[in-house]
Amino acid sequence: MVALFACLVLGGVARADAVDPTTVIRxxxxxxxxxxxxxxxYFDKDPDRFYAEIQRVLDPTVDFAKFAQGVMAxxxxxxxxxxxxxxxxxxxxxxxxxxxKALLDFGDEKIDVLPSDRPRAQPDRDVVKMEIHSKxxxxxxxxxxxxxxxxxxxxMYNIVINGINMGITYRNQFASAxxxxxxxxxxxxxxxQWAETIAHIDPAKQGNPEGGGSDAATNEGAGDE
Numbered sequence: 001m002v003a004l005f006a007c008l009v010l011g012g013v014a015r016a017d018a019v020d021p022t023t024v025i026r027x028x029x030x031x032x033x034x035x036x037x038x039x040x041x042y043f044d045k046d047p048d049r050f051y052a053e054i055q056r057v058l059d060p061t062v063d064f065a066k067f068a069q070g071v072m073a074x075x076x077x078x079x080x081x082x083x084x085x086x087x088x089x090x091x092x093x094x095x096x097x098x099x100x101k102a103l104l105d106f107g108d109e110k111i112d113v114l115p116s117d118r119p120r121a122q123p124d125r126d127v128v129k130m131e132i133h134s135k136x137x138x139x140x141x142x143x144x145x146x147x148x149x150x151x152x153x154x155x156m157y158n159i160v161i162n163g164i165n166m167g168i169t170y171r172n173q174f175a176s177a178x179x180x181x182x183x184x185x186x187x188x189x190x191x192x193q194w195a196e197t198i199a200h201i202d203p204a205k206q207g208n209p210e211g212g213g214s215d216a217a218t219n220e221g222a223g224d225e
Contacts, residue, residue, distance in 0.1 A: 021126045021146040021154040024061060026113045029130075031057050036103050043104055051100050055092070063147060063155040064092045070158065071170040075178060079187055087191045091170075094195045109134055124148040173197055 035057060039050040068088040069076050076084065110133040120126050130142040145158035145167075158167040174190065177197050183189040190197070 021128050021144070022113060022116060024146070024154050025128045025130065025144060028057070028061065029111055029113065032103075033106075036106055040104055050104075051096050054096050054100050054103070058092075058096070061153070061155050062092075063149070063157040064088055066147065066155075066157045067091065067167070070167050071174050073171050073175065075174065075187060083187050083191060087187075087194070090191055090194045094198055097195065126154070170198065 032054075035050075035053045039053065043050045065088055068091040069084075071091060072079060072084075072087060079087070112131045112133070114129040114131065116126075116128075124147060126146045126148075128144040128146055130144070132140040132142065134140065140162045142162075143160040144156050145160075146154045147157050148154055158165070160166065174194075174197075177183055177190040177193065178185060178187070183193075
């Protein structure tokens, strides 16, 4: 199940050359599946190459800066520019390293990117819907929050999988770490330990298959601070 979530988070959006967000998601999924297929042939000998390939397809279309800002939430204003940059780098690395290897287990699941069924509430925001059909017959709904940047490219800044809002999940983890006695309210401590903090999170084991999530849920997660 970790592999399922990895594909959703790390593979849903992987290219910024598409005109509309739905096409970005669809093309990105195809690109990631190619990375997985090739990665299975060399991961054991060269895992760093695999992680680099994942990051290469992610960088153009995931708004890591906005995603990380939403995770830090109220603590973002307290952070220095250096701390913000450190967390953004740590946040990105954590996603790639935590879920990257699990991508290799992705197999015969069927992925459907659904066409838009309503007009955009805002011209620079959209939600793209996807369904993952597992080999066991379960359906996992996915919602991608997309934002149109000043450069005319759509980028993902949050994701809801199986009813679990990942922006809020990570935000709660960050807030809990800041309040933990051993960290003494230190942003530097929390940032340094972030990879360990999120290592246990497996949202694919939460929520209810076919339970879905609301479009509104995506808009209250990371990136909206």
